[in-house]
Amino acid sequence: MFETADQIFVLLKHWLVGLLPMALQPVAGVVVSVAAIVCFFPALFALTTVFERKGLGRIQNRIGPNRTGPFGILQPVADGIKSLTKEDIVPLSADGAVHFLAPLVLVVTVFMGFAVLPMGRNMVLVDMDAGLLFYFAIGASTELSVFMAGWSSRNKYSLMGAMRAVAQMISYEVALLLSSVAVVMISGSLSLTKIVEAQNHYSFGLPHWYIFTPWGFAGFVMYAIATTAETNRSPFDLPEGESELVAGYHTEYSGFKFALFFLGEYLAMFSISGLGTTLFLGGWSAPFSFLTWVPSWFWFFSKLMLSIFVFIWLRGTLPRLRQDQLMNFAWKFVLPMCLLNLLVAGLWRFMGDGWLRWVICSAILVAAYVGLGWEEMRRMHIGARSYRYAE
């Protein structure tokens, strides 16, 4: 019973593929898996938009969408119809081909990232030896689509937004990679399934997730900061800061192309949250050993949605950063901490078991955090608070 519930999607796929003749089965297996990913995540995207608007509404003390269907649950359907029936305007001076290709490149590359994510026990499309490397390689290509969109629109705001986005993504990608490298150092593998297996142990009923170690916790914090910047989410949403840049690199997109950008951004959020779950939060493993009877995919998607909730919460809470603050934060705080974290991970690996490594590794990280933070604050020359009132 437990086995069936855990493997239900795998069994379903095998049953579907089994209906076809033998020669077609390998191809059909891939097609079915890809179709499942391509159908499921946009559906999740539709639900998340309602969830986000409702959540933001609650944070800002308003009601949020409640006109379409019970509790506004049909809002994404209305949005979809709207974006499909809207006129698709391409500026006269825009570069037609590049303008057309940009949203496609974004959505396609983002979808490819899902191929290596283990979404449950035996639920991974391609179990690659270098899965993590594949993920980052694909993730790096999305920057180009942002540039294509901004440049081809022939609009100052679009170009500014694209330049900001690319500069920000490159800066934070370094932090993203370095914080993940610590996990690779400890687990000794680039394969995401093996990284999950390495965390799927329990002692005293508690899991061995990497977030519950000093280096893992520091790495996860850095990873979370880098992913927020990488997906252009608030407080790092300068590339589409509406008060300065209209809508950033997708100012000149309308109708379904705009919807594709929207979809691409949310899908990137899902896939990068999924990767964070896999690297630090134990992937599909249960949070307590007595809960292992719950299907593995349930845990993966619970953790994914929890990360999405944190993204929404941050968006409703934090103000936007300034461009120089953004860059200073990336290069002068996150990057040194990531490099130090690599050293600490190495120390953790070679100090053997025992309580001593917990104390030493935690002490190094906390000292660096406090010291760096203090130094940065001192350099900013923040004086006494001053007030100005309108006459």
Next chain:
Amino acid sequence: MSFAFYLVSALTVAGALAAVLLKNTVHCALALTVAFAGLALLFLQLDAQFAGFAQILVYIGAVAILVVFAILLTRGSETPKDGGIFSRTWLAGLAVAAAVFAMLGWAVLQSEPGLPRATPAPTVTVGEIGVALMGRYVLPLEIVALLLTAALIGAVIVAMHEKEGTK
């Protein structure tokens, strides 16, 4: 030589040709990216996962972006007004590209007799590459690291100097 090989090769060659022939510099950069992607796919077809993904990560994720930035910052992105999408100096561009290719090809062909012939295709995993880099090739790796660090510091110093001058 499978069908996929011909498809990927056609894509790569088309991208490279477009990079030489097109007039708009940004178009050239984007076409070059297509050629990079094609090369990465060729690596993957040869079961060289690490080389393929590193190609995508470094060339598409970093080099292409750098090229594009350089073009935009040097005002090369403005589209020339006189019609046609092809560059007028395409012949010169093609000649330079062909000369470089001939040079590389010649070098490769010259070094061929030194290589052992008809060895079975090795199966190299990422782990083995890591072990080789940290063991046998650790000195070249460290030299490259030193070189890159020097370049990084140099770039920072150049940028800092400029800032001081404007103050």
